[in-house]
Amino acid sequence: DTGVSQDPRHKITKRGQNVTFRCDPISEHNRLYWYRQTLGQGPEFLTYFQNEAQLEKSRLLSDRFSAERPKGSFSTLEIQRTEQGDSAMYLCASSLNSGRRDEKLFFGSGTQLSVL
């Protein structure tokens, strides 16, 4: 049983470049989340998918950020025209829709982005 996998683990880019991250959730999970975590802080919610539908987006997700989950399986998070303030760990999580409040999220190890 594989967990949530994210690729790449680390990404170094220059300011102004575009970057794309991939997340593969646990295979039977129909919900997928993206979070951002800066050093010394807790994860901050960015967006959430149920199957291929993007159901919620945080105000943190500026128009330079776009996330997709085209077939309801893997997801990509793209950041256009990166800025130094985008440097952070980007965490992906998945869950199985249980309709219960105790539905827990399973997280990947994250993609660490450094914008120079």
Next chain:
Amino acid sequence: AQKITQTQPGMFVQEKEAVTLDCTYDTSDPSYGLFWYKQPSSGEMIFLIYQGSYDQQNATEGRYSLNFQKARKSANLVISASQLGDSAMYFCAMREGKGAQKLVFGQGTRLTINP
């Protein structure tokens, strides 16, 4: 306003001692769930324990227990018989409201277990 507050940036405990990590929350919704996650240096968030707002008893999972005081809006994590492998960041999180799916996290507490 902070939904989840963890007031202890760092905690240092001797191995085999018990430790309590504090968490207070803010919500006006009567239906909510509280979670604790552990984040070791590898980065992956690991689920530890869950407490529902309507649960009558405090949650327990092995060495982890939750001291849930609803009137005070606190959900402190208690780790008994701490081990060196417990050294990590610990995050309290909340899911509130009907139909809500996202978890809102606190700032975390870094726990260090000394041998």
